[in-house]
Amino acid sequence: xxxxxxxxxxxxxxxxVLIFTMVIIGGITRLTHSGLSISNYKLISGxxxxxxxxxxxxxxxxxxxxxxxxxxxxxxxxxxxxxxxFWEWLHRxxxxxxxxxxxxxxxxxLLKKQLSNATVKKSVVLMILGAFQGFLGWYMVxxxxxxxxxxxxxxxxxxxxxxxxxxxxxxxxxxDLIFPNKKNINKHFRxxxxxxxxxxxxxxxxxxFVAGLDAGFIHNHWPMMSENKWIHETVFIxxxxxxxNFIEGKSGIQFVHRMLAYVVVILIMMIWYKxxxxxxxxxxLIGINLMFAMVCLQFLLGVLTLxxxxxxxxxVAHQIGAFFLLTTMTFTLHRxxx
Numbered sequence: 001x002x003x004x005x006x007x008x009x010x011x012x013x014x015x016x017v018l019i020f021t022m023v024i025i026g027g028i029t030r031l032t033h034s035g036l037s038i039s040n041y042k043l044i045s046g047x048x049x050x051x052x053x054x055x056x057x058x059x060x061x062x063x064x065x066x067x068x069x070x071x072x073x074x075x076x077x078x079x080x081x082x083x084x085x086f087w088e089w090l091h092r093x094x095x096x097x098x099x100x101x102x103x104x105x106x107x108x109x110l111l112k113k114q115l116s117n118a119t120v121k122k123s124v125v126l127m128i129l130g131a132f133q134g135f136l137g138w139y140m141v142x143x144x145x146x147x148x149x150x151x152x153x154x155x156x157x158x159x160x161x162x163x164x165x166x167x168x169x170x171x172x173x174x175x176d177l178i179f180p181n182k183k184n185i186n187k188h189f190r191x192x193x194x195x196x197x198x199x200x201x202x203x204x205x206x207x208x209f210v211a212g213l214d215a216g217f218i219h220n221h222w223p224m225m226s227e228n229k230w231i232h233e234t235v236f237i238x239x240x241x242x243x244x245n246f247i248e249g250k251s252g253i254q255f256v257h258r259m260l261a262y263v264v265v266i267l268i269m270m271i272w273y274k275x276x277x278x279x280x281x282x283x284x285l286i287g288i289n290l291m292f293a294m295v296c297l298q299f300l301l302g303v304l305t306l307x308x309x310x311x312x313x314x315x316v317a318h319q320i321g322a323f324f325l326l327t328t329m330t331f332t333l334h335r336x337x338x
Contacts, residue, residue: 005177008114011105012174015126018098019167020323025091026160027319030211031312034084035151036068036144038092047096049089059085068149095134102130122173129166136162153212153248160208161201164323168330175334179283182338189274193333196267200329203260204322210257215250216310222303231255261302268295271332287332294325 029035038046039062050056060081063069069076106123109115115123140155210216219225225232236242238249245252272292280288298321305311305318 005114008109008119009174009177011101011109012170012177015098015102015170016167016174018094018101019163019170022091022094022098023160023163023167023323024316024320025087025094026163027316028312029087029091030156031310031315032084032087034087035091035141036066036149037063037081037084037088039063039066039141039145041138041141043096047093049085056082066145066149067147068144071149092137095137099130099134102126119173119177122169122176126166126170126173129162129169133159133162133166151212153209156212157205157208160211161205164201164204164326167323168326171327171330172334175331176338179334179338185336185338186278189271189278190333190336192267192271192274193329193336196264196271197326197329197333199260199267200264200326203257203264204326206253206257206260207319207322209247209253211315213248213250213253215254215257216306216315218250219254220306220309222306225251225255225258261299265295265299268292268329281335284332284335287328287335291325291328291332294321294328297321298325 038059040046050059056078060078063081063085073080106115106127110120136155136159140151140159143152143155144150219232221227224230225235232251232255234251235249235255236245236252238251239245246256247253268291272288275284275288298318301314301318301321305314308314
């Protein structure tokens with residue numbers, strides 16, 4: 001491992017931890033239906049939450065002007081509003097902090113000439129991804145402020161997936177500095193891991209679809225979709241034309257999410273099995289074993305989340321599992337690349 005870039009590595013890994021925390025808070029925000037509690041966006045003044053009764057009442061009055069209150073939460077008291085406001089405020093506050101944590105140290109390292117040209121270019125990509133992620137967050141919220149008191153599941157998926165990709169790329173840049181030496185690679189095996197990672201990202205997108213449409217609250221049986229059916233008839237008839245069932249229908253989306261889970265498990269088992277027949281380095285072996293263990297745990301969490309009809313704590317645990325699975329796959333791919 002390289003030691004000359006320790007400060008830069010710590011900076012990037014700190015960013016990874018903050019993005020991870022951001023995803024957890026985002027999951028809680030979604031599962032507690034808190035995401036539409038703040039219906040405006042103020043970059044600077046929005047950093048400070050309401051501090052007195054007058055400010056809280058003003059924020060509550062603003063919330064009352066939008067569909068979520070008018071169609072779903074007319075019974076809300078001020079205290080109930082404060083509860084959901086907290087999670088959305090914390091989510092946005094952490095997003096601002098991540099922006100500062102990425103941008104200010106980047107300027108410092110740039111001025112101190114502690115970044116190579118390659119790392120500067122990669123860091124600029126990180127800044128762009130971070131800014132785009134912030135834009136997607138507000139773009140997502142706007143979709144729930146018009147007529148339907150819920151955000152677009154497409155925009156939710158874009159927001160969540162960009163967060164995962166930003167994390168994976170940040171982690172990759174840190175790994176480039178931790179492991180700078182090039183090595184001979186098995187390109188066919190690397191391609192297999194890339195396929196596995198691609199399918200995992202598609203699965204993450206479908207996980208966001210499930211969350212966005214509350215599709216986890218139906219068909220709460222496993223391995224069958226209902227007590228006596230492997231494929232529920234609503235998978236094919238909720239939407240018209242047929243293909244829309246698999247991108248907009250609750251049953252169809254849950255069905256795809258179930259099937260992709262099996263595909264992810266099979267691919268990672270194939271990777272693990274093939275790797276065991278190879279001469280592995282220490283970190284390659286660590287990556288392979290962690291990836292295998294994580295996909296087993298994540299599959300179990302997914303089944304339990306479904307059977308128990310998505311309690312908040314288990315829904316968050318399932319999202320954290322997806323995050324750690326992506327982390328182990330990114331690490332493994334890096335160790336079999338370069």
